[in-house]
Ligand SMILES: Cc1cc2nc3c(=O)[nH]c(=O)nc-3n(C[C@H](O)[C@H](O)[C@H](O)COP(=O)(O)OP(=O)(O)OC[C@H]3O[C@@H](n4cnc5c(N)ncnc54)[C@H](O)[C@@H]3O)c2cc1C
């Protein structure tokens with residue numbers, strides 16, 4: 001898999017939900033993205049603090065720009081949200097395998113919180129091929145909800161919130177069952193507990209994007225390895241972040 005390092009220019013930073021920001025970056029290195037579901041690894045500062053790059057999913061991209069959505073959870077993302085428009089960020093681009101684009105009759109996209117963004121470009125591409133796309137998004141509360149209108153561009157959207165302040169009270173699996181949503185294949189990204197529950201419910205026909213604490217982000221340090229049914233170890237940053245449902249070991 002080809003990837004690339006580039007100084008991308010920050011075009012915009014927009015607050016879209018509680019502590020959640022959308023950042024648009026531009027630069028020629030963006031053309032090295034080859035599939036929805038790949039990620040970038042951002043060097044937050046020129047100083048040593050924070051030392052490690054921070055991995056972020058890509059919600060949308062074209063030949064020269066990419067969009068990423070991040071939540072402020074610690075030092076790195078706090079610095080990121082306060083970056084100046086027009087300044088640059090050193091990024092490793094086009095990391096990981098990404099989701100497969102398949103000519104299917106119907107799919108469901110299942111996003112959990114900050115796992116929602118990488119499904120957007122995927123859904124757009126599938127819908128443009130004539131695939132019937134349904135989207136189910138789960139968030140903790142109404143104030144955390146984002147991207148609903150964007151997914152409505154190409155799909156029917158269902159929302160679940162844990163506290164019931166928007167959409168259906170409960171989680172994404174509750175919505176799929178309650179609304180009797182049927183599909184040939186599913187694509188999902190979100191908290192590991194949600195992914196494990198989905199694999200248990202639908203073990204045979206889906207793709208799940210996993211997160212792991214990362215060192216290098218390109219396969220050198222083995223820091224992101226996990227066990228799978230198909231090989232002793234897979235590196236989430238190279239052989240993932242997308243794994244097939246049938247190879248995932250629940251709680252593995
Ligand atoms: C492939 C991949 C794609 C990702 N895509 C996104 C994205 O699109 N949007 C987004 O907001 N975040 C995403 N993340 C998580 C993001 O990288 C972390 O939130 C970020 O590194 C936190 O940096 P920080 O310095 O602000 O927080 P830190 O100070 O490093 O940590 C703050 C808190 O966040 C937790 N945390 C840090 N990194 C991770 C991680 N990788 N997984 C789970 N918890 C973590 C820590 O345990 C701690 O509780 C992704 C992670 C991976 C591996």
Ligand code: FES
Nearest residue numbers: 215217221222237
């Ligand atoms: S983060 Fe280094 S091998 Fe994956």
